Amino acid sequence: MIVTVIGTGLIGGSMALSLKEKGFASRIIGVDNNTGHLIKAMELGIIDEVATLKTGIRDAGLIILAIPVDAGVSMLPGILDGLSGGRQVVMDVGSTKANILAAVREHPLRGRFVATHPMWGTEFSGPEAAEHGGFAGRSAVICDREQVDPDALELVEKVYDALEMRKVYMDAVSHDIHAAYVSHISHITSFALANTVLEKEKEEDAIFTLASGGFESTVRLAKSNPSMWVPIFRQNRENVLDVLNEHISQLRKFKSCLEKENYEYLWELIEQAGEIRRVLNK
């Protein structure tokens, strides 16, 4: 099958690599408004050819939309308009799902679109960041499947089977709440932690010679790209605010323990946090 990838960055590029490797895609067409990315993606063998949006849509059996979520919402209706009808399928891979589904709710070709979110990524971006086999073993969320034509759903399920992902079905509203908890808030804490420490560095040059693996691990996501993350936070604003408020109130408990020198409760809070072991080993 010919697959067109709109957006040849980390996620689109990694999908292209894996789908080609697994024999799912016979040919990958790349569409990107960033010419530098297209050239790089060709050089790296991520895509086989470059096309305009119009011909990229026309020639593909599967179109993967892998661009920032705001751009995805505004482009998707036009992409569905461009389908020749028939058996073509469009899927997106964005980190928020309610808005993009709202944008095509009444579209006559709504059934050709599958809203998904493969739960994998790194803090890097662009075609150079694309990885072979990055998705394997992670979850892929498929939203509101009952609104999708059965053949379109089946094709996208095959995509995620090829990527060796665990398929999880969920409505878009639940997805956006859960994503705020297990992905979006992690990014905010990481950005804020980086800023906390960078603020201090202005006074003290030496501070980072001490940075250890624990610091690197918690602050790694702070390297993530604002062009991807601002639209996510914007689209998932209410859920992210809820979780952020909860997180600040959890931090205040630690603060209060230290202020009041209540070390028994501090112990409890830390012990309780250790319960996350149970979850991470799932």
Place this chain on the structure above:
Amino acid sequence: MIVTVIGTGLIGGSMALSLKEKGFASRIIGVDNNTGHLIKAMELGIIDEVATLKTGIRDAGLIILAIPVDAGVSMLPGILDGLSGGRQVVMDVGSTKANILAAVREHPLRGRFVATHPMWGTEFSGPEAAEHGGFAGRSAVICDREQVDPDALELVEKVYDALEMRKVYMDAVSHDIHAAYVSHISHITSFALANTVLEKEKEEDAIFTLASGGFESTVRLAKSNPSMWVPIFRQNRENVLDVLNEHISQLRKFKSCLEKENYEYLWELIEQAGEIRRVLNK
């Protein structure tokens, strides 16, 4: 040289393994108030023999104190009392330095003690968590070296050379401030993030099927042991509170951006956080 390790957990055990491997230690004596740890450490070949505190001190050229920081502060004066004088050296590896140095400031054998902090660890604990070569490439802080006998300093420098660590010299007060920024706060954010999400899980079972690598990375440290961390936060309380206040105020900036829908400033905050790249690649 015979080395006694007091505390045969993650850090003491990993040092024992490396010092033996590198030929620095001819024999490792283990001292621990946890008998299970001693048995495990023998089984794993981390230590060669078990001793009481008294004979462990008596028989060693180098004594490594690798126990929680509160226990370290209370035991160190007695350990120095037990030295036969001469050439024996004691070093600690705790995450806070001002308190332990204050505890022996007036001790007649103060010069035999070297206060250090190797900036490496994992979220696991006990002898099973000990790793070969874990310290390599990281920084080891040596505090207040001007108060140490030259031969004692030289021996500890050889220890860190054997571990392939970068030696950093610093006064204890500066160390504790920097450690609050690049290590202690990361643990608090991780504990608080775990509690934020676990709180939500009570309502929603499905949430963790979605947990991705980004979440795991920011929450990994939440598995750390309270028996190690409560004493650290207690001893470094004022610095940790300063950093925690700063971190909460950085998080409030994100909150305010979202509340006011000020996406330009949100973009700036994220871009600014990305400066951490410069630091992590050092």
